[in-house]
Amino acid sequence: GEGLPRPEQTRVMVVANQKGGVGKTTTTVNLAASLALHGARVLVIDLDPQGNASTALGIDHHAEVPSIYDVLVESKPLSDVVQPVPDVEGLFCAPATIDLAGAEIELVSLVARESRLQRAIQAYEQPLDYILIDCPPSLGLLTVNALVAGAEVLIPIQCEYYALEGLGQLLRNVDLVRGHLNPALHVSTILLTMYDGRTRLASQVAEEVRSHFGDEVLRTSIPRSVRISEAPSYGQTVLTYDPGSSGSLSYLEAAREIALRGVGIHYEAHPAHVLS
Ligand code: ADP
Numbered sequence: 606g607e608g609l610p611r612p613e614q615t616r617v618m619v620v621a622n623q624k625g626g627v628g629k630t631t632t633t634v635n636l637a638a639s640l641a642l643h644g645a646r647v648l649v650i651d652l653d654p655q656g657n658a659s660t661a662l663g664i665d666h667h668a669e670v671p672s673i674y675d676v677l678v679e680s681k682p683l684s685d686v687v688q689p690v691p692d693v694e695g696l697f698c699a700p701a702t703i704d705l706a707g708a709e710i711e712l713v714s715l716v717a718r719e720s721r722l723q724r725a726i727q728a729y730e731q732p733l734d735y736i737l738i739d740c741p742p743s744l745g746l747l748t749v750n751a752l753v754a755g756a757e758v759l760i761p762i763q764c765e766y767y768a769l770e771g772l773g774q775l776l777r778n779v780d781l782v783r784g785h786l787n788p789a790l791h792v793s794t795i796l797l798t799m800y801d802g803r804t805r806l807a808s809q810v811a812e813e814v815r816s817h818f819g820d821e822v823l824r825t826s827i828p829r830s831v832r833i834s835e836a837p838s839y840g841q842t843v844l845t846y847d848p849g850s851s852g853s854l855s856y857l858e859a860a861r862e863i864a865l866r867g868v869g870i871h872y873e874a875h876p877a878h879v880l881s
């Protein structure tokens with residue numbers, strides 16, 4: 606549905622967690638599609654050389670496609686690489702191609718190597734409500750570029766053993782970038798993903814994450830859902846692949862919660878998506 610409040614300024618959210626397989630890409634594309642379906646204008650920036658976010662959004666990203674590599678390394682304007690996402694109005698993607706794998710090294714010798722993405726975003730003139738940046742599973746220069754470009758960090762946490770392990774390193778990097786390059790940077794949002802309410806483990810992890818992070822943790826969590834994992838192979842988000850599924854509804858609800866929190870409106874938790 607429409608009618609969610611729009612942020613006064615573009616919210617740039619960095620989806621990061623250097624652990625692989627925790628749901629960064631899944632969260633980026635499905636949250637972005639949800640926000641767009643709620644009426645927002647949203648850009649996904651694919652910063653992972655694997656290009657999984659581009660694939661999941663049905664965006665062509667073979668080696669010759671103008672991509673975020675050209676923006677970061679060749680200083681091409683972001684507007685030259687942004688493509689509209691088919692089937693979701695208001696949703697756009699700056700794709701990643703495989704040459705982005707080399708950017709981590711190539712950036713080292715470039716001027717302002719940590720702030721190239723920030724500059725590209727600042728020069729982008731199309732109006733946007735949200736930019737979601739899908740980070741690779743590492744803390745190298747690509748992720749640093751994302752942390753310099755955004756004000757908000759969104760950390761997806763998989764409800765599994767060792768969920769919090771390694772997060773200290775990410776949080777220290779956030780502190781370092783805040784101290785030296787981007788004073789506005791903060792962890793605004795923690796999202797519990799792949800939650801299986803039937804297991805004791807999931808609720809224990811959720812409790813641990815909540816006691817560690819407090820209010821940053823969204824009330825809404827994302828259930829483990831086959832439909833969510835199937836959607837990317839059709840070049841779709843779960844929002845168009847199976848709009849009525851629990852995965853789809855939970856991402857729509859997470860988007861609603863994020864939008865309301867962003868403008869300081871109290872969020873009444875939706876009972877269906879709150880952990881028991
Ligand atoms: P990351 O980007 O952090 O590496 P992904 O988003 O690619 O993680 O997710 C890792 C795997 O888990 C993918 O195969 C994805 O389809 C699957 N997955 C993610 N979220 C869910 C979910 N809520 N339910 C079921 N499978 C999921």
Ligand code: MG
Pocket residue numbers: 629630631653657740
């Ligand atoms: Mg990923």
